[in-house]
Amino acid sequence: GAVVSQHPSWVICKSGTSVKIECRSLDFQATTMFWYRQFPKQSLMLMATSNEGSKATYEQGVEKDKFLINHASLTLSTLTVTSAHPEDSSFYICSARGPGGTDTQYFGPGTRLTVL
Amino acid sequence: GQSLEQPSEVTAVEGAIVQINCTYQTSGFYGLSWYQQHDGGAPTFLSYNALDGLEETGRFSSFLSRSDSYGYLLLQELQMKDSASYFCAVSRGGGGNKLTFGTGTQLKVEL
Numbered sequence: 520g521a522v523v524s525q526h527p528s529w530v531i532c533k534s535g536t537s538v539k540i541e542c543r544s545l546d547f548q549a550t551t552m553f554w555y556r557q558f559p560k561q562s563l564m565l566m567a568t569s570n571e572g573s574k575a576t577y578e579q580g581v582e583k584d585k586f587l588i589n590h591a592s593l594t595l596s597t598l599t600v601t602s603a604h605p606e607d608s609s610f611y612i613c614s615a616r617g618p619g620g621t622d623t624q625y626f627g628p629g630t631r632l633t634v635l
Numbered sequence: 636g637q638s639l640e641q642p643s644e645v646t647a648v649e650g651a652i653v654q655i656n657c658t659y660q661t662s663g664f665y666g667l668s669w670y671q672q673h674d675g676g677a678p679t680f681l682s683y684n685a686l687d688g689l690e691e692t693g694r695f696s697s698f699l700s701r702s703d704s705y706g707y708l709l710l711q712e713l714q715m716k717d718s719a720s721y722f723c724a725v726s727r728g729g730g731g732n733k734l735t736f737g738t739g740t741q742l743k744v745e746l
């Protein structure tokens with residue numbers, strides 16, 4: 520149980536385009552999901568907390584107009600990187616709090632974004 | 636600010652025991668988690684300590700001392716497949732219980 524999926528697993532796009540990444544909780548409902556980015560050989564940096572039915576909460580220094588988050592249902596959150604640039608190239612990972620309100624977070628497999 | 640420090644690299648031989656330390660300084664603390672991440676993969680949950688003491692889960696154990704702001708992950712009977720990055724993470728509570736991740740430790744298991 521507690522499986523989280525992400526789609527796509529990797530994407531290559533041209534500079535200036537927008538890319539949407541989906542995060543789904545497959546066998547449980549998640550009122551809260553989290554979005555992270557990770558550069559090679561570095562730690563996971565929390566970007567934002569995605570709350571079902573309300574606005575996302577962004578961490579300091581993360582541009583909310585650039586990284587649009589929508590949590591439209593209890594099993595789906597989306598991250599849209601708008602007007603992507605090469606410096607946005609990274610590994611984007613989502614997670615969801617486990618069922619039953621546990622503190623454990625379950626991570627999706629990640630999305631490798633490369634902006635040319 | 637928030638900071639969690641870990642050794643950057645640890646090397647050990649197959650069958651050995653290795654300890655990965657984590658010292659933290661965060662605003663808000665609910666518990667300390669440990670995650671394993673293989674190259675290109677997602678972090679997978681290993682262990683969680685909310686209270687002081689040792690938690691054992693198979694070959695992995697995790698320890699927490701809240702008064703010392705310190706914890707460690709102990710891996711026993713190391714196997715080659717344990718080669719990965721290991722992250723400690725503090726649950727800060729509030730707003731869905733955010734996690735702040737440590738700097739990560741690259742574990743290399745050799746024959």
